[in-house]
Amino acid sequence: MALTPRLNLRQAQSLVMTPQLLQSIRLLQLTSVELERFLEEEIERNPLLERDERGAADGETLPEGLQDLAARDWEEAARPSSETISDRLDSSLENLFPDDPGTHESIGPDLSAQWRSAGGNGLAVSSGEEWSLENVAAAPLTLRDHVREQIGLAFDEPFERLLAAELSEGLDDAGYFQGDAAEIAERFGVEEAAVAHVLGICQGFEPAGIFARGLAECLALQLRVRDRLDPAMRALLDHLELLARRDFQALKRICGVDEEDLVDMLAEIRALDPKPGAAFTSGGADAVVPDVIVRPAPDGTWAVELNTDALPRVLVNETYFATVSANASKQEKTFLSECFQSANWIARSLDQRARTILKVASEIVRQQDAFLVHGVRHLRPLKLRTVAEAIGMHESTISRVAANKYMMTPRGLFELRYFFTAAIQSADGGDAHSSEAVRDRIRGLVDAETAAKVLSDDAIVDILHGEGVDIARRTVAKYREAMNIPSSVQRRREKRALAGAVS
Template identity: 70%
Template sequence: MGLSPSLHLRQSQSLVMTPQLLQSIRLLQLTRGELEQFIAGEIERNPLLEHEAGGEEPAAAGEPAPRAGAEAMAERLDSSLENLFPDDPGRREAIGPDLSAQWRSAGGNGLATGEAWDLEAVAAAPITLGAHVQEQIAFAFQSPQERLLAQELADGLDEAGYLSVDLAEIAERTGADRPLLDRVLATCQTFDPPGLFARSLAECLALQLKARDRLDPAMQALLSHLDLLARRDFAGLKRLCGVDEEDLVEMLAEIRALDPKPGTAFTRAPADPVVPDVFVRRAAEGGWVVELNQEALPRVLVNQAYYATVSARADQAEKAFLSECLQSANWLVRSLDQRARTILKVAGEIVRRQDAFLLHGVRHLRPLKLRDVAEAIGMHESTVSRVAANKYMMTPRGLFELRYFFTAALAAADGGEAHSAEAVRERIRRLIEAEDAGNVLSDDALVAALREDGIEVARRTVAKYREAMNIPSSVQRRREKKALAGLGA
């Protein structure tokens, strides 16, 4: 049988993900901050894209926009100088015109130097943990060798303020004697805030108690058995510490007042505020009004006039580049519009199905699947999943992520309508919060209480929900409630 090359024609169909389609899919799942960064990058790359002016009046031709603000500020400066030097017109005239002229020449952004005034640039920077420790090292040690060892210890601090390096390793690397290194560490452990340079949680708490002059033998015994405290074994702690119930309650109150991570006081990570994508409010005639948050929507325009002006005198290569930029810009604008419409559709369907939750609270949250919303609005389930991720809805009952409304269904005891898993968790939480030291509900008792409310749920499901909410077992809760009865807990 001979082999020879040959040509064949074949027709086939396949689904191809174009770059534009991939971009549209990606835009659906971006958060507001990520979307702003993406658009800023597109505007930097595409000369035909620009931000839509948010209601600002356009500047007159040939005149910079800040001029009107600069003139108004100059007038306020003149008025302030008149109030400041009412009895000394010479002094006012000597200072006033200079300041006004400098402000006008800077366009309202600064003085004659042309530099913008940035308040954040002159504000004091936050003190870091390393800088705070370095200041104390400079005053605590006089010997260069001790100061070098203290620097090595400070370099081994983690964000919580704990010493994360081995002393034997530091001694080997620096050639220092272990007794000297121990003395330097003991001095560093007296730094402010108390608890720094600890090597364990027990040592961190002990340093803070020592600074308060409360590290007695009973406290030392308690810190040596923190595992019993985690298990709420208060009877064992009373026996080991040699104290009665009242003393143990006071000791536990002192432990609660301590800071297990003293170094985090210097970690000031910027808090990103959550901006709702959708607002839900009650309509005057009944029902609900669902509307997009206009402030969270990016406003991007395609500069058609600039395209027409530049392409009229561009060569063939430049026209091809501009045509590609125009196509990309138009696709981005359409994708952003489609993104907003899709979010509104998904949010509207969620509100329609969760009307009882909006009226009566979480106990009336209905079970909902992504497939249910996708079929109702005529979209794919994956599209709804992307929209629900990192999107937030402001309702009369608070701010919720869209994914919050998608919960599993639990069967009803009487065969009626199924219950939402989130509503069942809320019911378990309320039952446990209402119990007292003499009536602590076990998981079996919780199952019976839920069955009385018409919720059919297994014991292992109750235990799983309870552990997910970080609620201890009934035995641990009973010990804790009895031991903390003196504090009203």
């Protein structure tokens, strides 16, 4: 059979991921902070996209979900009046030429007096008060800045100050020295003993414990300041791994102390700071803004609504698009057309994102009604597929919605993924138990232990079996380790030591 080129016509169906669909999927899985950042970038590059601030300014809410989003008239809402444009631009002479002294004479006595009332230095705050240095926030003091101030006072020789400054560059956020003293000595052409001498002086800086090369040295520096670094304490610091395993019998033998002295030593260790440099770490954690708020309704059900603070809304300025396109060139019209399509798609994607989050959250609330009423012990096992089938969406869509979205409930703030837990079969053939509820039960059993009665994993299994939970011992051990709960042997040692300290 001869091989010849041929043209064939075929029909086939395939799933094509268009750029618009990819963008909708991306918006769906973004957090509220990431969504704000994305919209700021889009508004900056798209002249037809504007932020709708009416909801935040007027304090309007979202009755019954997203009714106002469905009834929104984009064209009417985006049509600015001449007064709005004037207010937005704020193109008065005193704002255009605030620093020109000649302007005050030309704009009239009223405006000139208004400008002078802002203060003689030309700086004013929104409240009308004069600018003050006390209203300016100081830059946070970093660990390296704090160390450099002490370097200037601790060293007289310029070369030693240079070495100390180089050593300070090796500090991590916890205050530990992570550099290589030998490499620094080779680079500066000095003996390693000289670098060690400078490092020893730096280890006396405040806060106590910085420039340490490990946890044991960090604790030793702090104990030296307190004049408590005796031979027994040194032996304890040399065997911190035994302390981590709570092997108090071995520690008493190695340190040569009795149980009472060991309890006092452990109390001193607990009072130390294992990360002395962490207090200078700049920046704080951002507060989590819930995407959905659940409140009790007057009729005994639950009211589920979107949080307007986490729901950005945008407008498409069709008036500006029509005005500019009338006298634009072909290339400019192409650019404006692309911007118009992109803006409309973003607006629709945000609308769809909000509706999808509300649907998923409402179904979760319906499934986990017992949890909202009675607590975590009544959390039901729930799968992504269950919610997907209930609201008619794909399982992957539910997974994207549940990631990094938070729900504020009367029980507290929870990530949506928290409500999706594995099922543990019932021992008596009843309803399955949620793995999170079982974890909470294990944690409660451990918290109720006493020094005379510490539960082993087998004992916890027997108790759970008696409560109708069919669980294996290895599963209990896995849950216990995930919650950072030590073994029964370690818990018994710790409780006996604490009991001895109290007595």
